[in-house]
Amino acid sequence: MSVPDNQICWTYGIQLSEVEAKEQQFRNSEWSPEQNEVMLQQVRNLSCPWGGRMADIVDATPKHLISKVFLEEKVFMTWYHGRTVLIGDACHKVLPTTGLGAANAFQDAVVLANCISNMKDWTQKSITGSFKEYYKQRFRRVNEQFEGSHMMARTMIGQSWSERMVRYAVLHCMPKCMQERNVDRRMEYRPQIAWLPLVEKRGAGHVQPQEGKRRVIG
Numbered sequence: 544m545s546v547p548d549n550q551i552c553w554t555y556g557i558q559l560s561e562v563e564a565k566e567q568q569f570r571n572s573e574w575s576p577e578q579n580e581v582m583l584q585q586v587r588n589l590s591c592p593w594g595g596r597m598a599d600i601v602d603a604t605p606k607h608l609i610s611k612v613f614l615e616e617k618v619f620m621t622w623y624h625g626r627t628v629l630i631g632d633a634c635h636k637v638l639p640t641t642g643l644g645a646a647n648a649f650q651d652a653v654v655l656a657n658c659i660s661n662m663k664d665w666t667q668k669s670i671t672g673s674f675k676e677y678y679k680q681r682f683r684r685v686n687e688q689f690e691g692s693h694m695m696a697r698t699m700i701g702q703s704w705s706e707r708m709v710r711y712a713v714l715h716c717m718p719k720c721m722q723e724r725n726v727d728r729r730m731e732y733r734p735q736i737a738w739l740p741l742v743e744k745r746g747a748g749h750v751q752p753q754e755g756k757r758r759v760i761g
């Protein structure tokens with residue numbers, strides 16, 4: 544990824560087996576600058592896609608900007624209980640390959656705010672009703688994106704023979720218009736705050752109608 548002033552951002556991903564993942568998760572709390580050092584020693588001798596070794600990139604990067612992140616994916620079935628409700632990564636984690644995690648967290652926040660604002664009163668029945676409506680609007684969409692993100696991750700970073708073949712086909716043979724159509728379809732869903740005027744549609748792409756009750760103030 545390019546950034547200003549002749550700098551680069553870089554990331555190095557390692558796929559873990561299920562057994563390794565369990566072990567690493569157990570050690571999650573032990574992550575520290577020393578653990579970073581262990582990780583960096585493991586990648587130093589690997590070849591770098593821009594030429595040379597990963598050590599060249601590592602040595603040129605300020606140490607305090609390097610961190611180790613454990614990526615996992617999961618959509619939980621339960622998002623609310625009583626007066627507690629979850630949004631964002633707390634209820635659905637997707638791999639960063641498709642760049643959707645933060646967008647989904649924002650969309651959750653908008654839809655939940657709309658559902659809460661439509662409550663008739665503050666009884667537990669109304670609260671549960673608003674959480675149910677939020678879950679109904681969001682779960683299916685998040686789950687679809689989870690499946691898409693999972694497939695994309697396998698395609699872009701999978702290391703098996705078949706995954707490499709699929710990656711080659713997608714990157715070299717898939718027409719650009721097909722790739723663009725996929726992105727356009729993802730952008731069609733744009734939930735907006737129910738009590739504010741709708742944002743003017745300026746692009747050419749299709750926008751899905753807003754879900755739920757709208758009651759614009761003023």
Ligand SMILES: Cc1cc2nc3c(=O)[nH]c(=O)nc-3n(C[C@H](O)[C@H](O)[C@H](O)COP(=O)(O)OP(=O)(O)OC[C@H]3O[C@@H](n4cnc5c(N)ncnc54)[C@H](O)[C@@H]3O)c2cc1C
Pocket residue numbers: 612614630631632633639641642643644645646647648
């Ligand atoms: C390497 C990487 C790249 C990514 N790239 C993209 C991208 O390009 N586009 C995109 O849309 N998404 C991307 N994501 C995903 C995105 O960062 C997350 O989906 C998003 O930050 C989720 O927001 P959140 O508010 O749900 O959770 P978080 O951002 O994790 O916020 C939770 C907050 O709660 C705090 N917290 C935790 N426990 C407690 C506690 N007990 N008490 C008080 N506070 C607590 C945490 O410190 C944290 O600040 C990426 C993620 C990673 C790891």
